[in-house]
Amino acid sequence: MASTDPATQGEQPETPFHNLDHYLAIPRVSGLVLSPDGGRLVTTVATLNAKGTEYGTALWELDPAGQKQARRITRSAKGETGAVFAGGDLYFSSARPDPESPEADPVNALWMLPAGGGEARVAHTRAGGIGTLLAAQGTGALILNAAVLPGATDEGGDAELRKARKDKKVAAILHSGYPVRYWDADLGPAEPRLFAVEPLEPGEEQEQAKPSTVDAAAPLKLRNLTPDAGAALRDAATVISPDGTTIYSSFTKVLARADSRSVLIAVDVATGTRKVLLDTEGMSYFPGPVSPDNLTLVVRSESDTTPEAAPQLKLHLLDVGGGSARDAGHAEPVPLAHGWDRWPVSAAWLPDGSALLVTADEDGASPVFRIGITGDGGAGRVTRLTADSAAYTDVVVHPDGRSAYALRSSYEYPPEAVQIDLANGAVSRLPAPAERPRRHGSLERVETTGADGTRVPAYLALPEDAGAGSPAPLLLWIHGGPLGSWNAWTWRWNPWLLVARGYAVLLPDPALSTGYGQHHIQRGWGEWGKAPYTDLMAITDAVVQRPDIDETRTAAMGGSFGGYMANWVAGHTSRFKAIVTHASLWALDQFGPTTDSAPYWLKEMTAEMALANSPHLHVEDISTPMLVIHGDKDYRVPVGEGLRLWYELLAKSQLAADGNGATDHRFLYFPDENHWILQPQHTKVWYGVVEHFLARHLLEQDVPVPAELGL
Numbered sequence: 001m002a003s004t005d006p007a008t009q010g011e012q013p014e015t016p017f018h019n020l021d022h023y024l025a026i027p028r029v030s031g032l033v034l035s036p037d038g039g040r041l042v043t044t045v046a047t048l049n050a051k052g053t054e055y056g057t058a059l060w061e062l063d064p065a066g067q068k069q070a071r072r073i074t075r076s077a078k079g080e081t082g083a084v085f086a087g088g089d090l091y092f093s094s095a096r097p098d099p100e101s102p103e104a105d106p107v108n109a110l111w112m113l114p115a116g117g118g119e120a121r122v123a124h125t126r127a128g129g130i131g132t133l134l135a136a137q138g139t140g141a142l143i144l145n146a147a148v149l150p151g152a153t154d155e156g157g158d159a160e161l162r163k164a165r166k167d168k169k170v171a172a173i174l175h176s177g178y179p180v181r182y183w184d185a186d187l188g189p190a191e192p193r194l195f196a197v198e199p200l201e202p203g204e205e206q207e208q209a210k211p212s213t214v215d216a217a218a219p220l221k222l223r224n225l226t227p228d229a230g231a232a233l234r235d236a237a238t239v240i241s242p243d244g245t246t247i248y249s250s251f252t253k254v255l256a257r258a259d260s261r262s263v264l265i266a267v268d269v270a271t272g273t274r275k276v277l278l279d280t281e282g283m284s285y286f287p288g289p290v291s292p293d294n295l296t297l298v299v300r301s302e303s304d305t306t307p308e309a310a311p312q313l314k315l316h317l318l319d320v321g322g323g324s325a326r327d328a329g330h331a332e333p334v335p336l337a338h339g340w341d342r343w344p345v346s347a348a349w350l351p352d353g354s355a356l357l358v359t360a361d362e363d364g365a366s367p368v369f370r371i372g373i374t375g376d377g378g379a380g381r382v383t384r385l386t387a388d389s390a391a392y393t394d395v396v397v398h399p400d401g402r403s404a405y406a407l408r409s410s411y412e413y414p415p416e417a418v419q420i421d422l423a424n425g426a427v428s429r430l431p432a433p434a435e436r437p438r439r440h441g442s443l444e445r446v447e448t449t450g451a452d453g454t455r456v457p458a459y460l461a462l463p464e465d466a467g468a469g470s471p472a473p474l475l476l477w478i479h480g481g482p483l484g485s486w487n488a489w490t491w492r493w494n495p496w497l498l499v500a501r502g503y504a505v506l507l508p509d510p511a512l513s514t515g516y517g518q519h520h521i522q523r524g525w526g527e528w529g530k531a532p533y534t535d536l537m538a539i540t541d542a543v544v545q546r547p548d549i550d551e552t553r554t555a556a557m558g559g560s561f562g563g564y565m566a567n568w569v570a571g572h573t574s575r576f577k578a579i580v581t582h583a584s585l586w587a588l589d590q591f592g593p594t595t596d597s598a599p600y601w602l603k604e605m606t607a608e609m610a611l612a613n614s615p616h617l618h619v620e621d622i623s624t625p626m627l628v629i630h631g632d633k634d635y636r637v638p639v640g641e642g643l644r645l646w647y648e649l650l651a652k653s654q655l656a657a658d659g660n661g662a663t664d665h666r667f668l669y670f671p672d673e674n675h676w677i678l679q680p681q682h683t684k685v686w687y688g689v690v691e692h693f694l695a696r697h698l699l700e701q702d703v704p705v706p707a708e709l710g711l
Helices: 020-022 154-165 495-499 518-522 531-543 559-570 588-594 598-604 609-613 615-621 640-652 680-699
Strands: 029-032 041-048 055-062 081-086 089-095 111-113 123-125 133-135 142-148 193-197 220-224 239-242 248-252 260-268 276-278 283-290 296-304 314-317 335-338 345-349 354-360 370-374 382-384 391-397 403-410 411-420 427-429 441-451 455-462 471-480 504-507 547-559 578-582 627-633 668-670
Touching: 020 471, 020 680, 029 081, 029 391, 029 403, 029 411, 041 081, 081 531, 089 133, 123 220, 123 668, 142 220, 142 239, 239 283, 248 283, 296 345, 345 391, 354 391, 370 411, 441 531, 455 495, 455 531, 471 531, 471 559, 471 680, 495 504, 495 680, 504 531, 531 559, 547 559, 547 680, 559 578, 559 615, 578 680, 588 598, 588 609, 615 640, 627 640, 627 680, 640 668, 668 680
Parallel strands: 260 283, 471 504, 471 547, 547 578, 578 627, 627 668
Antiparallel strands: 029 041, 041 055, 081 089, 089 111, 111 123, 133 142, 142 193, 193 220, 239 248, 248 260, 260 276, 283 296, 296 314, 314 335, 345 354, 354 370, 370 382, 391 403, 403 411, 411 427, 441 455, 455 504
């Protein structure tokens, strides 16, 4: 994977996974939107720029009938995202320069690609840019989320305040509440608001300095629907009714002791009237899609965690009284399929309202399911539609009700657009912007039994030449979350890059993993160092008995919770030759109050539980070389965890630094990366250092580190 690979000198590698430049150049598909008439399907494709330093995005149109080739419909250096159809036109956001004002500073603006063809044009621009877009399928009404400085009374005032901060180079933020940052973003001073996008009436003045330029006869304006929302719409889940009259959204309710939870609100688009629909102590609510007749809202509830109980996620149906916020809120939510022991994510209604399509993790996959709403024996009944071992997202339904479209991925291929026959669940690939990347090796489903008798499943990716005569070294990869599953393609932790180097990669779903029922989650709750750890060791024990695996050459790797578990493994066994820990939790008493979501964490474990499960207390037992990786902009697992881990490894572990400062441990630090390594050039460094570290300790080979490190 090093830059000295012959492929970088003009020779083609065996597969893209044999050379990082080729791997990083694989187009990446995300998002899927369908026009109201079902005739147009649009996705977003990210491709690597010529310098190999960032990805640019573009919109591509796919043929819903699966006959025509995919075609690119937007092109700019800044890229385009967030596409929605409204009234037949395609709207999206982009920071590309406006041809009408080439001298203006680029800002993420609202653009429109007319249904009748022609060039994309700016529909609306504002100083603070725009965020996500929503469109009512029935009317084409358009809603957008955009950030406003709280001191501004209108759009003009917001622009002036922003200019003052920029001109004076002020970045300071004065907070009066919690949280103050999220993942890798500093929160504030701007706060999100919901705006209705409407035609400017004759004689009505623009509030912003530069008017919209979609059409000189029909410029657009923004009407603030939530001027007093404060910070309550940060990271909110929001949907709009098909008739465009009502917005439903999660809304943060501030509680005592810096805690909060999400209540469910309805906002009347005509008046801006806001009404709380669901507000229950110990529960958060998030809206799903609204039924085609505007009468029923799907609601997802999530119970608060406690030290004794994992969260429970359930679906409900809520009668919203015809869709008006002024009428809604008098009904109680009706449980939907609560006997089904999975965590469903609502996706789309069938056009006749007879059923709901959802996705849910299920035994190493994330299929599409149908939940009956009406009909003989159908109410609440769950039927699996897709039978393959793949993960589905972005499900949309054709207006004829006979087919749906989705993005599908697995460990065998990255996301691709597919059509699903709703009568029989048959799935067919649509002509795509890029073909599946070639790879060598095989993927198997394996399992064992944990210490308590519970099934522990996993995927095992194997090099094609692994066998009894040439057993492969094994890498145990531990997923993050911890509430998650190894079931979908990942660009960040991709096993085929290491399989191409001759390693076998084991991807287990131990206790705390989703897709196996609430019990599988609960058995590891509050005791991370027990069932999750013993499950991982049990599946490793089972796999190393295979003749195609070399038990003497194994390593453990993980990120986030997976990094926590890698740290725990390091302090509790010496069976592995090397351990890679990325963005990892180390001292749980320190982590709790410093993460970006301290209230959630502090409800999950008592102080005594955190201490009992903290890896830092076992540093003196660590005898395995560790590669520590951390980004300075990681707010979910603050860099202090990595810094303390690094110091204590050098000061207290059995491989502590000697009198000359030498140690077998290594620390790969990224000053400008966050919880994930997102910049392509840093991805190359990440994998290059990982390969160097693994080859040194498992293969006794000297693979050079990337030259860009300057070593």
